[in-house]
Amino acid sequence: MIQTAFRQAEKKYKRGQPPDLNNAVDLATSANEAVRDIQLAYDLESPATTTFPLFRQRRPPAYVLRDHPGLLLIPNPFTDEAQRWLARKCLCDCPRPPNRTNLDAFFSLPSESLFELAVDAENRSQPIVNRSQADIQRSDVTLPKDKFYTQPGSPSSLLERQRWCTLGLQYNWTTKEYDRGSSPFDHELDSLMRAIAIAITRPNGTSDPSTGNEYNGNSFASEAGIINYYDERATMAGHVDKTEEKMDAPLISLSIGLSCVYLIGGTTRDTEPTPIVLHSGDILAMCGESRMAYHGVPLVLADTTPKFLSCPNAGVDDYAAAMYPEWHYFAEYLANHRINCNARKCS
Ligand SMILES: O=C(O)CCC(=O)C(=O)O
Numbered sequence: 001m002i003q004t005a006f007r008q009a010e011k012k013y014k015r016g017q018p019p020d021l022n023n024a025v026d027l028a029t030s031a032n033e034a035v036r037d038i039q040l041a042y043d044l045e046s047p048a049t050t051t052f053p054l055f056r057q058r059r060p061p062a063y064v065l066r067d068h069p070g071l072l073l074i075p076n077p078f079t080d081e082a083q084r085w086l087a088r089k090c091l092c093d094c095p096r097p098p099n100r101t102n103l104d105a106f107f108s109l110p111s112e113s114l115f116e117l118a119v120d121a122e123n124r125s126q127p128i129v130n131r132s133q134a135d136i137q138r139s140d141v142t143l144p145k146d147k148f149y150t151q152p153g154s155p156s157s158l159l160e161r162q163r164w165c166t167l168g169l170q171y172n173w174t175t176k177e178y179d180r181g182s183s184p185f186d187h188e189l190d191s192l193m194r195a196i197a198i199a200i201t202r203p204n205g206t207s208d209p210s211t212g213n214e215y216n217g218n219s220f221a222s223e224a225g226i227i228n229y230y231d232e233r234a235t236m237a238g239h240v241d242k243t244e245e246k247m248d249a250p251l252i253s254l255s256i257g258l259s260c261v262y263l264i265g266g267t268t269r270d271t272e273p274t275p276i277v278l279h280s281g282d283i284l285a286m287c288g289e290s291r292m293a294y295h296g297v298p299l300v301l302a303d304t305t306p307k308f309l310s311c312p313n314a315g316v317d318d319y320a321a322a323m324y325p326e327w328h329y330f331a332e333y334l335a336n337h338r339i340n341c342n343a344r345k346c347s
């Protein structure tokens with residue numbers, strides 16, 4: 001059987017040990033022939049609800065890939081605090097009912113996030129016999145629903161198996177369609193995604209693609225989204241996100257934690273994809289043509305989480321830190337995971 005160009009590239013990165021990143025576009029290390037600078041025509045504004053600046057610069061450097069029109073990259077424009085805030089959103093605020101996760105089909109999950117439950121369990125670390133009734137009820141809620149699992153999962157073991165959570169319109173991975181059900185999209189995350197959609201808009205009347213993206217970001221709303229959780233061995237196979245009813249709006253995607261190799265191809269698997277190294281804080285927007293392109297993550301790069309995320313003492317003074325578990329728990333998770341959070345407008 002002849003392998004498609006996309007499949008060959010996936011195999012190269014999955015098998016390569018150590019990974020060969022020579023041909024990959026890595027904006028953190030050098031200016032690259034494969035990209036072209038674009039000037040943002042509008043400021044990246046922090047949402048009004050956040051009391052600290054999310055961005056280091058209002059007009060950060062931005063790029064489009066020459067061979068993939070519409071694939072836009074803004075190398076990490078976030079403040080360190082903003083990245084920690086995003087990690088908290090993705091680990092504590094979002095992966096809880098009514099949002100769905102990959103574990104819902106198998107376990108009855110609690111109203112708290114698994115991350116918070118795992119932290120809680122570690123803080124208590126009491127043998128089960130000494131637990132109060134309330135504690136027992138909390139572990140009960142991770143009871144298996146499915147015949148494959150016969151034991152209740154401990155929060156930390158389930159956290160390791162948490163692979164995705166859906167936001168807004170709920171995506172059904174079995175039918176590959178959006179269900180009618182919907183949960184509110186985290187308001188602050190939506191404001192952030194809107195701010196990005198506005199900043200990357202091409203100014204009125206300009207047709208030059210080097211000035212940004214055609215879609216008017218003022219019309220953007222995060223109607224559906226996915227948070228993906230990758231451990232060091234996790235991958236995401238090549239696919240096109242084409243379930244959304246309308247595809248004219250950009251798909252906006254943020255990375256936190258470990259770096260990865262992201263492949264961006266064309267509208268068929270026969271187009272040779274370009275590998276891009278995505279780092280913590282990078283913004284990627286799939287606009288125009290590239291919104292219909294095959295893409296995937298064949299490799300997560302170990303030991304690449306920046307220190308301000310993986311250091312146990314970071315973030316102690318951050319905004320709203322007191323509402324959350326201590327930072328060292330996040331640091332432990334982020335040292336060997338990548339989180340991707342993406343938003344789409346569907347209608
Ligand atoms: O993790 C990534 O960067 C890609 C995620 C993705 O393609 C998706 O959720 O559809």
Ligand SMILES: [Fe+2]
Binds near residue numbers: 239240241295
């Ligand atoms: Fe995707």
